[in-house]
Amino acid sequence: MSLSEAGARPRTWDASPSEHRKWVEVFKACDEDNKGYLSREDFKVAVVMLFGYKPSKIEADSVMSSINPNTSGIVLGEFLNIIRKKKEAQLYRNEIRHIFTAFDVHYRGYLTLEDFKKAFSQVAPRLPERTVLEVFRSGTV
Structure with a gap:
């Protein structure tokens, strides 16, 4: 069972008006x-300004290949x-790190x-132990 199967999906998030302006x-x-x-270089600078890191070549390539070719x-x-x-x-x-x-x-x-087991007993006490073991062993959480 992966996080997405368990219902833990990234939620759509909307920027606040002030963040949008930024x-x-x-x-x-x-x-x-x-x-x-x-x-490409302008984009890298923008990412540094907003996120505090320089995008890798792979990330920049991915972004540039995803834009409108026209x-x-x-x-x-x-x-x-x-x-x-x-x-x-x-x-x-x-959120996952937290x-x-x-x-x-x-x-x-x-x-x-x-x-x-302790974590699941706190957040999902009725979940069968067998399921907890399967998830732990599969490493797909």
Whole structure:
């Protein structure tokens, strides 16, 4: 059983008006020549400004290959959609990390079967132990 099968899916997330404005401002700041789009390098700068890291070549390639081929770069609408998805993924990873940390009561960086059983007894007390064992052994949570 994977997280998606268990119902733990990334939720659609909407930016607040102030966050949306920030993204537009970053787009404009990175579009220095007012071309109306961001080049690959402009996009990398925007990600650094918004997320604090430089995208890898693979990430930049993926983004550039996903844009409309009839444009010279990433237009504002595409940029906003890309950034919204990145923010959703970031929030989802943080949520998963938070849940894992709550279950890792001994701060080991991994869960033992006993940790796993205890966690499930707290959040899903009626779940059969057999199911908990299957999930633990499959490693697909």
